[in-house]
Amino acid sequence: MAKRPPTIPDSELDVLKVLWDLGQATVREALETLRAAGRQWSYATVATLLDRLESKGLVTSDRRELAFVYKPVISGQEVRQKRVNSLVDKLYQGEPGLLVLHLLKSHPLDPDQAKEVRSVLDQMMGDKGRKKDR
Amino acid sequence: MAKRPPTIPDSELDVLKVLWDLGQATVREALETLRAAGRQWSYATVATLLDRLESKGLVTSDRRELAFVYKPVISGQEVRQKRVNSLVDKLYQGEPGLLVLHLLKSHPLDPDQAKEVRSVLDQMMGDKGRKKDR
DNA sequence: TGTATCCTAAGACAGTTGTCTAACAAGGTC
DNA sequence: GACCTTGTTAGACAACTGTCTTAGGATACA
Structure with a gap:
């Protein structure tokens, strides 16, 4: 019966990104920003x-x-980390190297x-040859 | 009202992976494989x-x-490509390089x-310096 | 004071996902 | 023929997503 772990669906992610950009925002501010970015909500x-x-604990609110x-309570960095890990686990056999290779081959830098x-x-590579701990 | 474009949820992805591995499978074969891999379905x-x-058009069936x-109708490569692109678009400002950097920094190869x-x-890099088309 | 604003609250409603129960058909077996 | 074994089918049902309507509390200004 385990309740599914909380995820961040696309629409929520869009809102969260606004908070990362602005640092904080009211509903209206977020709305305006999203409108400017093309989201007609x-x-x-x-x-x-x-x-x-x-309710997922990813943002806090405070009456002003x-x-x-x-x-935002969670940072962009954390979200990126989780997404990448899950992608690597699910589609690259847990080998980040495979993803790196895929990226380099299919998208020119x-x-x-x-x-x-x-x-x-x-x-x-250098580190590996010289000393093994940081 | 636009109907959402079809996605591949996690559980379906797990099944699809079995098809990629085996090439093809019956329900029972897929079930056995998934059981062996720990999925108690x-x-x-x-x-x-x-x-x-x-119904999403991602696999075909054929009575034998x-x-x-x-x-499978869609390949692992295609799915990976789509997932990576969407990740890059959504969380790395469309810059694959940022994702590569993130990967290298956070996961040792x-x-x-x-x-x-x-x-x-x-x-x-070499190509870029010498000639510009492949 | 009445009316226009802006905000929150509550919930509606359809589509998707995660999982399953249960009914039923076809092919063997006694 | 009565029964298993395998397989298919339909549908159920709760949680999650995507979006909105509407009612109601404040604030604000004529």
């Missing part, structure tokens, strides 16, 4: 989504003057990023 | 999932002797993979 929809995020102000990637990689 | 559950996959045999990654990268 009603006020109530955004309110519902924030509500659901709150007129309206509630919502703040721009030169700056390529250089950065290379340097991270160099460091990783 | 009933026969009917697997049947339902295969059915849903079929006693039972239906299901085959094993040496063989590191070497392979490096060679793909070298080739990418």
Whole structure:
């Protein structure tokens, strides 16, 4: 009977992203931002989504003057981490390397990023040869 | 009102993976394989999932002797591609490079993979310097 | 004070996902 | 023929998602 663990559906993720960008927001602010970004939602929809995020413990709310102000509890970094892990587990046999390879082969990197990637990689390989703990 | 585009939920994905591995399977074969892998599902559950996959057009069925045999229509490669693209779009501002960096920084690669990654990268950078089309 | 605003609350409602029970058909077996 | 064994089918049902309507409490301004 185990209740499913809380997930972050697409629509909630969109709202959460606004909070990451703005730091915090009221329903109306989030709505405006989302409208500007092309999401044609009603006020109530955004309110519902924030509500659901709150019941999942992913944002907190705090009454300020007129309206509630919502703040993210979970960071973008954490969400990215979880998503990537789950992708790697589910479709890359738990091997992040396979995903990296897939990415490099199917999406060309721009030169700056390529250089950065290379340097991270160099460091990783270098370390391995010289000393084994950080 | 636009009907949502079909997605592949987790449980269906698990079944689909069996089809990728075996090439094709009956409900019972899929069930056995999933059981062996730890999924405690009933026969009917697997049947339902295969059915849903079929109505989404992701597998086909074909009556053989006693039972239906299901085959995947969509490949693992395609599914991976879509998932990765959507992850990159949703959480990495459409920049695959950011995801690569994240992966390298947070998950150490094993040496063989590191070497392979490096060679793909070298080739990418080298090409850029020498000639611009493949 | 009445009316226009803005906010929250409560819930509706259809579509999707996760899982299953139960009824029923076809092929063997005694 | 009466019974298993396998398989298919239909449908059930609760939780989750995507979106909204509507009622009701405050605030604000004419």
